[in-house]
Amino acid sequence: MAESRRAHVPIEQRRRELTETAVTVMAREGAWALTTRALAKEAGVPHGSVHYAFSSKDELMRSVMRLDLTHLSDLVQTQQDRPIHGPEDVAAAVADLFAAYADSVMANPDKETAYFELSLMAARDERLRDLVVQSQQEYRRIMVALFNDLAERAGLRWETDVVLVVEQALTLLFGAALSWLEQRDDALFRAVLEDGADMVGRRLV
Structure with a gap:
């Protein structure tokens, strides 16, 4: 149910949230540690959600x-x-x-x-x-x-x-x-x- 509610987050808001989370991953683990899978795990969203927000x-x-x-x-x-x-x-x-x-x-x-x-x-x-x-x-x-x-x-x-x-x-x-x-x-x-x-x-x- 929680993920269902997240799916309705406006795309620009989702991108902003994921971007801020990406910086969190980089700050904690190093810039080289940022991958789309690491970002999805940190944000608590499916891997596909990251690729939906960012095409690459x-x-x-x-x-x-x-x-x-x-x-x-x-x-x-x-x-x-x-x-x-x-x-x-x-x-x-x-x-x-x-x-x-x-x-x-x-x-x-x-x-x-x-x-x-x-x-x-x-x-x-x-x-x-x-x-x-x-x-x-x-x-x-x-x-x-x-x-x-x-x-x-x-x-x-x-x-x-x-x-x-x-x-x-x-x-x-x-x-x-x-x-x-x-x-x-x-x-x-x-x-x-x-x-x-x-x-x-x-x-x-």
């Missing part, structure tokens, strides 16, 4: 990465309405964004580790690499839009191509996160990101 494992992985992008978009959204009058305000906005990301990493390190594992797996898997590249391009698009908006509201411009500024900022952000996952040094993690945000602000002219 690639589609499932795309949904997993989209969930991570949604998290970034939510963090970025918090900085889009704050008053911006100069480079100090831009640096403060970036610092707050970096700090919010750091909070999320420290609150759920296993989930962040799983996403890093996906990126490393993509280095050996051409199909997964294409999905990860698409996800990374969307990361850049979101951040470029934010950085352009911050500069415009400050009445300034970036001293170099904003794509380069964003790429360096993301490299710093994710590199610091990976270092924290290895060392668990909270103070160093926050100090690196705070200094990085200040460097970003100094790139406005």
Whole structure:
């Protein structure tokens, strides 16, 4: 009877539930442990239900990465309405964004580790690499839009191509996160990101 009721769950809701469950499996057992059978077992649904929601494992992985992008978009959204009058305000906005990301990493390190594992797996898997590249391009698009908006509201411009500024900022952000996952040094993690945000602000002219 319980499964009969589950069958009437709207497909988009089912996909969301399965995607969140997939991240749970990855966080607990490692990104490589995610299979459609493991997902079905964790979710308590028939294997066919997973294939009904996702036509392929690639589609499932795309949904997993989209969930991570949604998290970034939510963090970025918090900085889009704050008053911006100069480079100090831009640096403060970036610092707050970096700090919010750091909070999320420290609150759920296993989930962040799983996403890093996906990126490393993509280095050996051409199909997964294409999905990860698409996800990374969307990361850049979101951040470029934010950085352009911050500069415009400050009445300034970036001293170099904003794509380069964003790429360096993301490299710093994710590199610091990976270092924290290895060392668990909270103070160093926050100090690196705070200094990085200040460097970003100094790139406005």
